[in-house]
Structures are given as C-alpha cells and as structure tokens.
Amino acid sequence: MEKKLAIALDVPEKNAALEILDELEGMDLIIKVGYSLFLREGFDLLSDIKRRGFDIFLDLKLHDIPNTVYNAIASAVDMDINYLTLHALGGKDMLSKAVEAKGSSGIKLLAVTVLTSHGEDYLEFLGSRYSIQQLALKLAQTAIEAGIDGIVSSPFEVKELKEHIGKDFISVTPGIRFEKEEREDQKRSATPEFAIREGADILVIGRPVLRSKNRRKLVKEILQKLKNA
Numbered sequence: 001m002e003k004k005l006a007i008a009l010d011v012p013e014k015n016a017a018l019e020i021l022d023e024l025e026g027m028d029l030i031i032k033v034g035y036s037l038f039l040r041e042g043f044d045l046l047s048d049i050k051r052r053g054f055d056i057f058l059d060l061k062l063h064d065i066p067n068t069v070y071n072a073i074a075s076a077v078d079m080d081i082n083y084l085t086l087h088a089l090g091g092k093d094m095l096s097k098a099v100e101a102k103g104s105s106g107i108k109l110l111a112v113t114v115l116t117s118h119g120e121d122y123l124e125f126l127g128s129r130y131s132i133q134q135l136a137l138k139l140a141q142t143a144i145e146a147g148i149d150g151i152v153s154s155p156f157e158v159k160e161l162k163e164h165i166g167k168d169f170i171s172v173t174p175g176i177r178f179e180k181e182e183r184e185d186q187k188r189s190a191t192p193e194f195a196i197r198e199g200a201d202i203l204v205i206g207r208p209v210l211r212s213k214n215r216r217k218l219v220k221e222i223l224q225k226l227k228n229a
C-alpha cells in the first residue's frame with residue numbers, strides 16, 4: 001500500500017487544532033484525534049477535519065468486554081472516520097466482536113499491541129514470560145486472525161510482524177522521533193527513515209511536528225521520505 005503520514009493532533013482545544021489544520025491543508029495526510037481532544041470537541045471537529053480533505057484516525061484505543069466494544073464500533077461505523085483503534089490486549093473475543101460490528105463499512109480497525117511508551121522493564125514488572133517482541137507478535141497474530149485490518153506497534157517490531165504474519169495488514173508506527181531529538185515518554189522510538197525501512201505503512205507523529213516553527217515544511221520533508229521509500 002501507499003505509505004502515509006498521520007499527524008497526532010494532540011492539542012487541548014479546537015482553536016489550536018484549527019490553526020494546525022489550516023497550516024497543513026491541501027497535504028495528503030491522516031489526522032489522528034485522541035480521546036482528550038475528541039471528548040472536548042466531539043463530532044464538530046471531525047467535520048472540520050473532513051471538510052479540509054484529510055482522512056480521520058480516531059485513536060480511542062477501545063478496551064472493554066466484547067459486547068461493549070461491539071456497541072462502540074456499531075456507533076462508530078455511522079461516523080465518517082477512516083481508522084479507529086482498539087487494544088489487542090482485549091483478547092480474541094473482543095476483537096472478533098469489533099470486526100463483526102464493523103461489518104461491510106469501510107472503517108479500518110487498528111489493534112494496538114504494546115504501547116510505545118513501555119520498555120522491557122514494564123513487562124518484567126507484570127511478570128510476563130514474553131519479551132516485547134514476542135508479546136507484540138502474539139497480540140498482532142490474534143488480532144489479524146480475528147479480522148482486524150492493521151497493527152499499531154513501535155518501529156522495532158514491524159519487520160518481525162511482517163515476516164511472521166501470513167496475511168497483509170496495515171502496519172502503523174507511533175513513537176517517531178528525529179535523530180538527537182528528545183524522546184519524552186516514548187521508550188521505543190525511532191526515526192522516520194528507520195520506520196520506513198522496517199516496512200511501516202503509516203507513520204504517526206505528534207509533538208515533533210506540533211512544536212515545529214514551520215510545520216508545513218517539516219511535514220513536506222517527511223512526506224517526501226515516504227514518497228521516496
């Protein structure tokens with residue numbers, strides 16, 4: 001598939017969001033809206049995003065009992081969104097119900113494996129007998145078997161997932177940072193070049209773009225890297 005860039009619109013409210021959307025208008029981008037902005041601004045903001053020609057990635061990271069996730073996704077299919085996340089940790093039954101609720105709608109369901117803010121120490125703390133790589137693969141395999149469209153992981157797991165999962169899927173990688181840039185809370189972060197090389201299909205980037213003095217220029221540069229891949 002054509003490689004894409006998702007901008008994480010992690011800003012506190014609508015005016016800040018619109019300023020960024022206006023700056024990026026006309027570019028071939030996915031706009032990722034997390035639950036903090038969505039809870040504050042709701043569907044109106046999603047319409048603003050669509051009106052500017054962007055695809056919408058609603059990052060709600062659903063994780064609940066199967067029936068509740070089924071109902072959430074049944075509601076989501078009526079909205080004009082392109083991608084929606086849920087946690088693979090919710091298990092096979094939850095993932096299968098999500099796929100059932102999605103039905104024939106065009107929405108792409110993306111399963112989050114191990115958050116990019118976690119390191120091996122967190123799995124040790126949980127008493128896991130799996131490494132991050134192993135757990136991400138196990139969760140991704142379960143999600144893809146259930147019929148989920150894509151997998152969210154750090155760039156470090158992409159190659160292994162692509163090699164071991166016998167089906168096509170969309171690989172989505174947050175945790176993107178430029179060389180020598182502050183990683184903040186991202187423990188498994190990598191450069192755009194690395195993520196592309198490993199086979200990621202959608203790169204998700206938030207703060208490095210949001211804090212840039214010239215967001216449009218920076219986004220253009222990343223899009224060029226994706227185009228050249």
Ligand SMILES: O=c1ccn([C@@H]2O[C@H](COP(=O)(O)O)[C@@H](O)[C@H]2O)c(=O)[nH]1
Pocket residue numbers: 008010034059112114115116117152153174175176186204205206207208
């Ligand atoms: O494992 C995950 C899953 C989702 N995210 C989300 O991606 C962006 C990353 O933002 P940055 O500012 O580039 O760190 C953010 O919205 C997260 O909620 C993730 O980082 N890791």
